[in-house]
Amino acid sequence: MKFKAIRLYQEDGRRISRMVEQTLADLDPGDVVIRSEYAAVNYKDARAVTGVGNVISRFPCVPGVEVSGTVVESKHSAFRPGDRVTVQGGRDFGMRRDGAYSEYVRVPGAWIGRVPEGSDAFDMVGMGLAAYTSAVAVDELMRHGVTPDKGKVVVTGGTGGSSSFAIDMLAGLGYHVVASTGKVSEHEYLKKLGAAEIIGRDGLTTGDKPLEEQLWAGAIDVVGGAPLDKLLRSMQKRGVVCAFGNAAGETFTTSIYPFILRSVSLVGVNANHPVPERGEVWQRMMPGGDLHPRHIRDICYTIPFLQLQAHCDKLIAGGVRGRAVVTFGG
16 A cells, blocks of 8 residues: 655755655554544644655654544554544654655654543644643643733734634633734734734834833743843733744843742743643643634645645745645645
8 A cells, every 4th residue: 555645854954845645664663553533733843844844764764743533453462453543742753753744644652632521633734732731821821820800911922823722711710811923914813713902023022121111911922032031021020921833043141130030930831742641731622622713724724745745835934824724635
């Protein structure tokens, strides 16, 4: 049986992705084979497919860190053909071992989560790492005492997948959410998700002093770089910034004053956990939970597998909103 996959190669110092035909014998070993139905496109997946950065550390390799579908073969006692399942995150899938961008995927059973009753394969990948990471960040804000009565919460990179889910969840919990975006054309989209205010990128702060006006009780930053510095300088006393992105830069420079004069907390969020290890926060994202996104089908849209490489180019250039879900077959 032959099927299509995208593989990233390293040739003459360059990283090049190609759509190829392969068989199960070409995939890394594992005790469960899944026929892919949906796969997500995260920013780091786009970096992998386009060869930007160091997401992939083994060549050749199939990128993609999230997939859902149906079990077709299993040597693992917990799964049998016909089971609806998903594989998301972890340290190896789609980075050090063949990942999601293949019409068939083979993985160890320990990496696999079931699609819960009341959900479907599209929703599991539509939410996926983007919504889960945002949910972890929202939970961190709550654990650090940022409640809706404390003041406004700002979300950077407003139209991205993770940002969109963060806005949705925060608004559903009763927070006054301010979305930061450079895309004037997307204001109505952000309002639909629950943003009470929308500001441009320059609206994060008004100057370059070590401390600026106290604007935000909390913040979820998905871009890093200079915007993260701006956030820290304009936080309220005991404000909390949860950070997990690098679209605007992998480093930033700031002063010590937000920390020693306003007791601001900078909380790093790493939510790259496989589904079986996600625990309470993942359960709260399921239908009926307080972190279940209300606008999954507004945030997520589908693209055919054959268009994935072109979409990744566009995502790296910043020309998309929400979260793309790849469809296989048909």
